[in-house]
Amino acid sequence: MSPSPDxxxxxxxxxxxxxxxxxxxxxxxxxxxxxYPTREEAVNWRAKADARNERWKQQDREWEGEDxxxxx
Numbered sequence: 001m002s003p004s005p006d007x008x009x010x011x012x013x014x015x016x017x018x019x020x021x022x023x024x025x026x027x028x029x030x031x032x033x034x035x036y037p038t039r040e041e042a043v044n045w046r047a048k049a050d051a052r053n054e055r056w057k058q059q060d061r062e063w064e065g066e067d068x069x070x071x072x
Contacts, residue, residue: 010035011042 012026012034013019020042026032033049036042061067 009037009039011039012036013042013045 008022010023011020012023012032013036014021014027014032016027016031020036020039021027021032022039023035026034033045034042036045041048
């Protein structure tokens with residue numbers, strides 16, 4: 001079940017300020033990630049990005065015919 005949207009959101013993670021910022025108060029696009037539906041998801045952006053990146057690496061290995069150790 002996905003979290004309910006936050007009434008102040010959507011939210012963005014600001015790299016300049018190292019904090020979540022609600023829409024309308026967020027920094028420029030090149031300085032943020034998002035949007036996220038809740039403040040909590042914006043705070044936890046790194047876990048989501050790390051999981052996504054690992055999933056993409058695994059898909060690349062499978063596409064290239066490699067096992068988890070990089071052997072073909």
